[in-house]
Amino acid sequence: MVLVYSQMLKPVIASAQEFNYCDALGKSLLFFEAQSSSCLNDFTIFELHCKLMKTPVDLVGGYYDAGDHIKFGFPMAFAMTMISWSVIEFEREIYICNQLEKALDAIQWGTDYLIKAHTQANVLWSQVGDGYSDHRCWERAEDMTTSRTAYKVDSEHPGSDIAGETAAAMAAASIVFKKYDFAYSEILLSHSKQLFSFADTYQGRYDDFVSDSRHFYPSMGFHDELLWAAAWLFKATNEEYYINYVVDKVASTVETEFDVTQFSWENKYAGLEVLLVKVLTYHGNEAYNQTLDILRAKAEFFLCACVQKNDKENVAMSPGGLLYFKEWCNMLCVSSSAFLLTVYSEYLYTSNSTLNCFIGQVQPVELLKFAQSQANYILGKNPNSMSYLVGYQSNFPTHVHHRGASIPSVSVLSVPVGCFEGYNKWYLRNESNPNVIVGALVGGPNFNDKFDDQRSNYAQNEPTLAGNAPLIGLFARMNKISRSSGEASYDHYAHFYVPVVRFYII
Numbered sequence: 001m002v003l004v005y006s007q008m009l010k011p012v013i014a015s016a017q018e019f020n021y022c023d024a025l026g027k028s029l030l031f032f033e034a035q036s037s038s039c040l041n042d043f044t045i046f047e048l049h050c051k052l053m054k055t056p057v058d059l060v061g062g063y064y065d066a067g068d069h070i071k072f073g074f075p076m077a078f079a080m081t082m083i084s085w086s087v088i089e090f091e092r093e094i095y096i097c098n099q100l101e102k103a104l105d106a107i108q109w110g111t112d113y114l115i116k117a118h119t120q121a122n123v124l125w126s127q128v129g130d131g132y133s134d135h136r137c138w139e140r141a142e143d144m145t146t147s148r149t150a151y152k153v154d155s156e157h158p159g160s161d162i163a164g165e166t167a168a169a170m171a172a173a174s175i176v177f178k179k180y181d182f183a184y185s186e187i188l189l190s191h192s193k194q195l196f197s198f199a200d201t202y203q204g205r206y207d208d209f210v211s212d213s214r215h216f217y218p219s220m221g222f223h224d225e226l227l228w229a230a231a232w233l234f235k236a237t238n239e240e241y242y243i244n245y246v247v248d249k250v251a252s253t254v255e256t257e258f259d260v261t262q263f264s265w266e267n268k269y270a271g272l273e274v275l276l277v278k279v280l281t282y283h284g285n286e287a288y289n290q291t292l293d294i295l296r297a298k299a300e301f302f303l304c305a306c307v308q309k310n311d312k313e314n315v316a317m318s319p320g321g322l323l324y325f326k327e328w329c330n331m332l333c334v335s336s337s338a339f340l341l342t343v344y345s346e347y348l349y350t351s352n353s354t355l356n357c358f359i360g361q362v363q364p365v366e367l368l369k370f371a372q373s374q375a376n377y378i379l380g381k382n383p384n385s386m387s388y389l390v391g392y393q394s395n396f397p398t399h400v401h402h403r404g405a406s407i408p409s410v411s412v413l414s415v416p417v418g419c420f421e422g423y424n425k426w427y428l429r430n431e432s433n434p435n436v437i438v439g440a441l442v443g444g445p446n447f448n449d450k451f452d453d454q455r456s457n458y459a460q461n462e463p464t465l466a467g468n469a470p471l472i473g474l475f476a477r478m479n480k481i482s483r484s485s486g487e488a489s490y491d492h493y494a495h496f497y498v499p500v501v502r503f504y505i506i
Contacts, residue, residue: 086339110169127150172232406433
């Protein structure tokens with residue numbers, strides 16, 4: 001069942017300068033509730049074991065990816081990594097916004113599914129649903145008639161990219177749950193270690209074997225995911241094996257693979273560099289100083305490009321001040337890059353450092369303020385005075401490319417809506433969606449800040465898990481600025497703990 005909201009929301013009154021970041025944070029998490037999948041047909045899948053016995057595989061749960069009903073494991077795992085990283089970095093602020101329990105729930109709903117998908121040491125189910133048949137239909141999840149074909153990677157059909165990202169998600173989540181549910185944390189860590197070993201031992205691109213994913217979430221390579229997973233495993237375990245793995249690979253690939261122009265589900269290098277700069281700095285082992293210097297230079301090149309301090313090699317920016325990475329779902333890269341800016345700002349402040357760019361030094365507060373400019377653009381401080389976070393304030397996209405939002409809920413329209421009926425009657429209609437998909441971050445405007453609020457405009461008007469996930473940490477950190485009357489506060493709270501009860505699967 002897809003959770004959407006059929007009543008139009010009351011507008012949240014805020015000036016362009018004053019935003020309720022806690023409200024934005026809460027709404028961003030609501031999107032994950034809306035994307036939660038409970039399709040029971042995802043259980044009718046069989047896996048061959050020894051002696052050719054067929055065993056049912058339970059793949060119920062997880063999240064639908066975007067405006068469709070496919071469960072793509074690659075971006076889903078990235079989203080879980082990013083929500084977990086948000087909690088690791090900004091747990092207290094999320095708690096102050098009264099959203100910590102919901103953030104933990106969002107992570108666990110995803111990681112419970114990823115545990116189910118990892119059925120054997122060298123087997124990971126990577127996708128549920130057929131992308132092509134799904135995209136030919138426009139129907140509610142409750143009426144779904146499309147194929148629920150499942151796809152997997154294994155030792156004969158490797159997928160180091162998706163296995164590596166899933167390992168990273170499990171390791172990051174294990175850090176989050178360690179103080180709340182130690183048993184669940186250990187389960188996650190065990191799966192993470194197995195998945196990393198699988199990804200490293202049997203190397204290959206998942207979309208070489210899962211052809212259905214190639215059109216929707218193609219791989220750009222898997223070396224970044226292997227390093228990303230090893231970095232998170234080192235942070236989770238402090239085991240030298242994982243950091244030595246990273247150091248060895250950095251030395252051999254830094255000149256060819258570490259220069260990046262974005263951070264997203266498809267390219268982890270910028271996030272990897274920021275994460276490792278923090279981890280290695282606090283680790284304090286001088287043996288890693290050369291690697292640390294390399295990673296810091298690469299991380300700062302990307303961050304300097306974001307804040308327009310790299311001479312001619314900067315990330316493009318719209319006239320209204322939005323970072324512009326790509327035509328399709330640009331906000332996905334904006335949210336993840338702004339998150340990195342906030343994390344690195346904290347690192348610079350605590351290490352008493354500055355960002356060294358081609359056009360001079362950048363203070364930690366300048367990084368934070370630039371990240372805030374991107375958050376504020378998302379929330380309505382832009383040439384269109386539109387919030388690209390659906391349901392926030394009074395002016396937001398009303399024709400979001402999302403099946404559950406565009407068709408009345410079953411409580412209003414109880415009869416099934418067929419595949420082509422949905423297209424003819426609901427997809428093509430000019431009226432606004434009957435439901436508000438609260439908290440969905442749409443793809444956003446083009447390079448000239450122009451936005452076409454049409455249901456067919458999936459490049460600009462479709463939300464994704466991977467785009468929403470970094471908002472949790474971004475809005476949490478922005479709320480600290482808001483609580484400090486606009487000043488960039490860098491107070492830190494060690495060993496922050498809130499007693500909550502967690503439940504896990506076996």
